[in-house]
Amino acid sequence: QKRGQQRDPNAHNNVEKRRRAYLARCYQELKEEIPSVCGTRASNVTVLRTAAQYIKELQEEEERNAEEMANLLRVREQLMAANAELARRIPQPPANSEMVVPCMDAQRSPSPSPGYDAVPSHNSSHPAKLHAGFDH
Numbered sequence: 001q002k003r004g005q006q007r008d009p010n011a012h013n014n015v016e017k018r019r020r021a022y023l024a025r026c027y028q029e030l031k032e033e034i035p036s037v038c039g040t041r042a043s044n045v046t047v048l049r050t051a052a053q054y055i056k057e058l059q060e061e062e063e064r065n066a067e068e069m070a071n072l073l074r075v076r077e078q079l080m081a082a083n084a085e086l087a088r089r090i091p092q093p094p095a096n097s098e099m100v101v102p103c104m105d106a107q108r109s110p111s112p113s114p115g116y117d118a119v120p121s122h123n124s125s126h127p128a129k130l131h132a133g134f135d136h
Contacts, residue, residue: 031037031047034054042050 027044027047030051031042034047034050036054037047037050
């Protein structure tokens with residue numbers, strides 16, 4: 001405003017009232033994000049202190065989760081390497097041979113019959129015959 005113009009005497013009060021309302025909404029939103037104070041009557045100081053503690057707990061949990069993820073990735077790599085090594089050790093059948101696999105019933109469990117079904121290495125449309133992933 002320019003000098004000499006009259007100020008609204010309530011302008012400052014209205015600005016201050018909006019500021020306090022905004023802060024109250026912010027505290028309420030923050031309080032709703034913190035499980036231990038959500039839905040309770042808590043002072044603004046309690047909300048801030050609890051929020052700070054909750055943030056620390058979340059950071060510690062994130063750190064633990066990152067460590068666990070790194071460990072799981074290491075285990076995965078080890079298992080993949082072991083799997084690759086085992087796959088290299090499996091002898092490949094000659095091109096015109098038959099594979100022998102246990103007969104499987106509809107529940108994918110071994111058949112109670114004592115025999116085994118021979119599965120030809122050529123393409124077969126019978127669903128009970130397994131081809132163990134070999135290309136035909």
